[in-house]
Amino acid sequence: MSLNRPAPPPMGPVADLLAIDRTTLTAALKPLERRGLVKVLPNPEDGRSRVLKLTAKGKQLLEKAMPVWESTHAELDERLKGESESLRMALMVLM
Helix, strand or coil: CCCCCCCCCEHHHHHHHHCCCHHHHHHHHHHHHHCCCEEEEEECCEEEEEEEEECHHHHHHHHHHHHHHHHHHHHHHHHCCCCHHHHHHHHHHHC
16 A cells, blocks of 8 residues: 555655665565566666556555455444544554
8 A cells, every 4th residue: 555656656755654674675575576566666766766666466456455454444443432543643652
């Protein structure tokens, strides 16, 4: 989901969004690349860095996963009885 953007994002902002370092992101991307879900490409604005692009296959899988993601989050919000935002804020402090 963190790659679902109008333009392929650079690795740094994706790693920041996921609260992981770039080395961990690189390792996490390898199986997705092997499955043909993601491409790691040179950044057209700066050839030293890389951007991450969902492939057509990756977009199809994301489309299938979205209803599951949405229902899981709705269930979690319901179980937290209105405290989900407080939990998110508390978790942000840990970053």
